[in-house]
Amino acid sequence: MRRSRLRQAGVSRLELRCGTVSDPRESFKDAFGDWPTLVSEAPGRVNLIGDHTDYNELPVLPIALAERVRLWLRPREDGRVRVGSADFPDAPESFDLGDPIEPRGSGDWRNYVRAAATGARTVLPDGVRGLDGWIVSDLPPASGLSSSSALVVAVMHALLELNGAGLGRLEVAVLAARAERFVGTQGGGMDQAAALCGRAGHALLIEFGPLRVRPVSVPSGWCFVVAYTGTPAEKSGRAQREYNERVASCRAALDRMGEAIGVDRALSYPALLAQAALPDLLTVAARVLEPRHLARFRHTVTEATRVRAAVQALEEGDPGRFGRLMSESHESLKGDYGVSTAELDRLVTVATTAGAEGARLTGAGFGGSIVALAGPSALDAVESALRQAVSEPMADTEPRPGARVFPARASNGAVVRDAAPGDPAAPAANG
Numbered sequence: 187m188r189r190s191r192l193r194q195a196g197v198s199r200l201e202l203r204c205g206t207v208s209d210p211r212e213s214f215k216d217a218f219g220d221w222p223t224l225v226s227e228a229p230g231r232v233n234l235i236g237d238h239t240d241y242n243e244l245p246v247l248p249i250a251l252a253e254r255v256r257l258w259l260r261p262r263e264d265g266r267v268r269v270g271s272a273d274f275p276d277a278p279e280s281f282d283l284g285d286p287i288e289p290r291g292s293g294d295w296r297n298y299v300r301a302a303a304t305g306a307r308t309v310l311p312d313g314v315r316g317l318d319g320w321i322v323s324d325l326p327p328a329s330g331l332s333s334s335s336a337l338v339v340a341v342m343h344a345l346l347e348l349n350g351a352g353l354g355r356l357e358v359a360v361l362a363a364r365a366e367r368f369v370g371t372q373g374g375g376m377d378q379a380a381a382l383c384g385r386a387g388h389a390l391l392i393e394f395g396p397l398r399v400r401p402v403s404v405p406s407g408w409c410f411v412v413a414y415t416g417t418p419a420e421k422s423g424r425a426q427r428e429y430n431e432r433v434a435s436c437r438a439a440l441d442r443m444g445e446a447i448g449v450d451r452a453l454s455y456p457a458l459l460a461q462a463a464l465p466d467l468l469t470v471a472a473r474v475l476e477p478r479h480l481a482r483f484r485h486t487v488t489e490a491t492r493v494r495a496a497v498q499a500l501e502e503g504d505p506g507r508f509g510r511l512m513s514e515s516h517e518s519l520k521g522d523y524g525v526s527t528a529e530l531d532r533l534v535t536v537a538t539t540a541g542a543e544g545a546r547l548t549g550a551g552f553g554g555s556i557v558a559l560a561g562p563s564a565l566d567a568v569e570s571a572l573r574q575a576v577s578e579p580m581a582d583t584e585p586r587p588g589a590r591v592f593p594a595r596a597s598n599g600a601v602v603r604d605a606a607p608g609d610p611a612a613p614a615a616n617g
């Protein structure tokens with residue numbers, strides 16, 4: 187297959203240069219003995235602002251990326267699901283949709299395939315179609331750019347389409363968010379909604395209870411640059427305990443606040459924020475919450491107000507204000523939420539020193555990536571400073587071969603389409 191075709195199929199230049207990747211259709215044929223007929227693709231996302239708010243039903247503002255998980259597939263009539271990944275050498279996943287589906291060991295990538303299948307089959311009748319699938323992705327796994335939900339959405343979307351489930355995108359997003367908790371991480375619903383509802387050239391204001399998505403146009407000249415430290419943060423592995431501790435602390439803080447202001451224990455964060463002004467809530471919180479819960483609570487509620495302000499700055503075309511909000515968000519995630527690392531802090535400083543309007547860790551933290559906002563005059567300087575920084579590890583760390591820097595291209599959401607050999611993968615982004 188020609189190089190241009192491979193590039194369009196999601197194979198990176200580096201992989202082509204190193205000769206490590208073949209045509210995904212041929213890999214599929216090697217694995218399953220026949221050609222794929224369809225490809226289900228789902229984008230990663232970079233979150234511009236609003237981290238660790240989605241599981242508290244508070245808003246977030248990501249953009250869906252051009253980088254994505256592609257599941258090359260062939261339907262099966264016998265309800266069996268077999269899925270392998272170009273990035274993980276383990277044996278392909280293999281199970282029957284009609285059988286009980288138990289999780290494998292913690293951190294096993296195949297649990298995300300199982301998660302998608304358990305979710306899909308709750309809305310499918312008996313005797314469903316399964317698939318053979320081969321995953322090729324240009325999202326670095328566990329980099330804070332939502333490779334996990336891109337994978338879950340790609341598999342689930344394929345199963346739902348093959349079986350004519352007829353669900354809307356928001357319904358699939360809700361189903362996928364619930365399903366991903368199968369891996370043991372108590373995440374929210376941002377990543378799955380971004381993967382399904384991405385829009386070229388737009389950021390996505392995502393709100394919860396019920397799920398809503400409003401695309402907000404990104405002004406021309408604004409460039410969001412992503413820098414991956416090269417340190418993965420596996421949310422169903424190394425980072426899981428810390429992640430779930432944050433979820434539990436927020437819930438405990440909410441319950442205590444509900445008691446303190448005399449409302450129902452089942453109160454939600456949006457309902458709490460509607461009860462009183464933010465300074466008043468923070469005064470009560472300082473009185474009634476223990477220090478760790480107070481810090482988690484303070485990040486959560488101030489981050490929600492930053493998201494609202496950032497949407498306004500985006501709509502008004504005010505990059506200076508948007509950038510300041512990003513930097514404030516980083517300080518809050520670092521101090522009150524305790525999810526930053528020395529590498530992330532360093533990249534944030536490098537970006538702002540080089541002229542970025544603002545920068546912050548993106549996603550859950552504990553490693554992973556940062557995102558910086560650069561205007562046209564600073565873009566080259568910001569990108570090259572970040573490239574330099576990720577190529578030089580910090581004094582006490584090993585070199586990180588997976589580290590990379592790239593501009594975020596706001597792209598369209600998940601799609602299931604024909605994979606006929608004469609129909610090369612169309613570029614998903616036009617923004």
Ligand code: ADP
Binds near residue numbers: 255272329
């Ligand atoms: P993030 O969503 O930020 O990338 P997570 O820790 O939530 O990080 O998910 C990363 C996990 O998703 C990986 O550890 C792996 O189990 C799974 N995963 C990601 N990409 C792939 C892939 N290409 N093939 C198979 N599994 C993948």
Ligand code: MG
Binds near residue numbers: 333377
């Ligand atoms: Mg994830």
